[in-house]
Structures are given as structure tokens and as C-alpha cells.
Amino acid sequence: QITLKESGPTLVKPTQTLTLTCTFSGFSLSTSGVGVGWIRQPPGKALEWLALIYWDDDKRYSPSLKSRLTITKDTSKNQVVLTMTNMDPVDTATYYCAHFPADMVRGVYLDAFDIWGQGTMVTVSS
Amino acid sequence: QSVLTQPPSVSAAPGQKVTISCSGSSSNIGNNYVSWYQQLPGTAPKLLIYENNKRPSGIPDRFSGSKSGTSATLGITGLQTGDEADYYCGTWDSSLSVVFGGGTKLTVL
Numbered sequence: 001q002i003t004l005k006e007s008g009p010t011l012v013k014p015t016q017t018l019t020l021t022c023t024f025s026g027f028s029l030s031t032s033g034v035g036v037g038w039i040r041q042p043p044g045k046a047l048e049w050l051a052l053i054y055w056d057d058d059k060r061y062s063p064s065l066k067s068r069l070t071i072t073k074d075t076s077k078n079q080v081v082l083t084m085t086n087m088d089p090v091d092t093a094t095y096y097c098a099h100f101p102a103d104m105v106r107g108v109y110l111d112a113f114d115i116w117g118q119g120t121m122v123t124v125s126s
Numbered sequence: 127q128s129v130l131t132q133p134p135s136v137s138a139a140p141g142q143k144v145t146i147s148c149s150g151s152s153s154n155i156g157n158n159y160v161s162w163y164q165q166l167p168g169t170a171p172k173l174l175i176y177e178n179n180k181r182p183s184g185i186p187d188r189f190s191g192s193k194s195g196t197s198a199t200l201g202i203t204g205l206q207t208g209d210e211a212d213y214y215c216g217t218w219d220s221s222l223s224v225v226f227g228g229g230t231k232l233t234v235l
Contacts, residue, residue, distance in 0.1 A: 037224070039171075046128055047163075047171065047214050049224035063221050096170055111218060112161035112176035119170050 002026035004036070004097050004117035011123050012087050018122060022080040022097030029055050030075040033102030037113055038071065038082045040093040048093075052100060053080060087124045094119040129154060130215055130227035137233040138205050146200040146230045148215030154225055158218040160198040162191055165212045165229075174213075175200065207234050 008020035020038070027034055037052040051071040052060045061069050070083045080097060098113035131149040138144040148160065160178050163171040173182055175191035178198065190201045198215055215227040 039224075039226075046229045047216075047226040049216075049226060052224065060222055060224075062223055110161075110176050111159045112173055112216070113163075113171075114173045114176070114182060116170040116172070 002099055002115045004099060004115060006095055006097050006117045006120040008095075008120055008122065010121060011125065013126050014088055014124060016087050018082075018084045018087050018091070020082045020084075020095055020097075020120065020122075022082070022117060024078050024080070024097075024099070027099065028075065028078070029053075029073050029080070031055055033104050033107075033109070035100035035109070036073070036080040037098050037100050038080075038095060039098060039113070039116075040091075040095045041119075042090075042093040045093075050084075050095075051082060054100075089124045092122065092124045094121045128228035129219060129225040130217065132213075132215060132227040132230045134228070135231045135233065137235055139235050140205050140207060142205050143201065143203045144205060144232065145202075146213050146215075146232070148198040148200070148227050150196050150198075150217065150225075152196055153220040154196075154217050155193065155198055156196040157220070160191065160193050160215055160217045162189075162198075162200045163214045163216065164209075165214065167211070171214065202232075205234050210234050 004024040035054040038050040053071045068085045073080050096119045097117045099115040102109045162175040165171045178193040179191040188203045212229045219225045
């Protein structure tokens with residue numbers, strides 16, 4: 001059974017750096033054919049993809065936020081960490097991490113997030 | 127402004143069928159698989175459809191997906207009050223980024 005859980009501060013001040021941790025179980029990021037992504041959702045608004053890291057440490061970032069984001073993995077701890085610099089009140093949102101699987105028989109990624117964490121709400125305010 | 131365009135809301139009566147559209151371009155939907163997510167109030171999104179029309183284990187066949195050109199459609203038959211939720215489409219973009227639609231709120235009257 002795959003589970004993911006986000007953790008981090010609930011309140012950050014403008015200009016500060018946000019660090020969020022996704023702790024997962026049921027799979028390993030050292031195994032081929034898997035990734036973990038981050039997605040956020042401002043209150044009452046749509047989903048916005050942020051970043052994705054693959055088992056082989058390949059990384060993808062949202063073009064509009066790339067300069068502010070860093071995604072890393074710690075396979076020994078089963079964790080993925082997302083850092084976002086220069087936080088602003090518009091970054092107030094629920095942040096989700098999610099499992100990005102592959103079909104190992106066909107050798108292709110499913111191009112979808114199949115299991116999501118419960119999300120963590122981050123408020124940016126002075 | 128989302129890259130993928132969805133109607134803000136749709137509604138139908140219990141037992142009826144509803145479709146939700148997702149419009150994109152050749153740089154995203156036109157050349158990539160589409161996925162659909164259901165987000166019940168106060169919960170995390172849940173994968174309903176992947177690779178345009180495939181359902182993960184446990185998703186009832188009341189939910190279906192299709193794609194034609196640069197648009198995709200989610201269909202829900204036999205509507206239930208428990209289907210009231212926000213629905214999002216998603217896909218890859220040529221910029222090597224994941225993009226989502228603006229979401230559609232489904233009301234079951």
C-alpha cells in the first residue's frame with residue numbers, strides 16, 4: 001500500500017524560504033519506474049504543478065517557478081524535499097506530494113499522479 | 127489562467143449522464159495522454175482516468191474518458207450525489223511540464 005504525507009511549516013513570512021518534506025511508504029525511489037511530484041492549490045483555486053523527481057534523479061520544474069524551486073530525494077529516508085525561495089502571500093496554498101508511477105511491463109510512465117498525500121496548508125504572511 | 131480550458135461548472139440530475147470537456151493544444155493534449163482527477167470537498171485529488179481512457183483499479187465504469195485531437199472529455203453516467211466534486215484534467219506540455227485545467231465543479235441537482 002502506497003502512502004505519502006507532507007510536512008513542513010504552516011506559516012512562513014514573505015521573502016523566507018519554504019522547505020516541505022514528503023515522506024512516503026510502499027515504494028522506493030531507488031527502484032526504476034517511479035517518480036514523486038509536488039502540486040499546490042491556492043484556496044478556492046485550481047491545481048498547479050510545481051516539480052517532479054524521478055528515481056534516476058532526473059528532475060522537472062514548472063517553467064514559471066523554476067528559478068525558485070529545488071526538488072531533491074533521500075532514498076534512505078524515503079523522502080522527497082521541495083524548497084521554494086522568496087515566498088510571497090500569493091504562494092499561500094495547500095501543497096500536495098503525489099506518486100508518479102510507470103507500467104513496468106510496457107516500460108512507460110503512466111503520465112498521471114495515482115496516489116496523493118493529504119496535503120499541507122502553507123500560509124505566507126508577515 | 128490555466129493552460130487547459132474546462133467549463134467552470136456543470137450540473138445534472140441524479141441518475142443522468144454528464145460530460146466535462148478539457149481543451150488544449152497540439153503542444154499538450156494533442157501529443158500527450160490526458161488524466162482526470164476528482165477532488166471531493168476538503169480532500170486531496172483522486173485519479174479517475176489515465177492514458178486518456180484507462181481506469182485505475184477501484185474506479186467504477188461509470189467514469190470514462192476519451193480524447194480527440196486537442197480536446198478530452200470525462201463522462202460520468204448514473205450520477206450520484208456523492209459525485210459532487212471538482213474535476214480536473216491534466217497532461218504534459220511540450221515545455222516538459224505538467225499542466226492542469228482550471229477545474230469543473232459538478233453539481234448533482
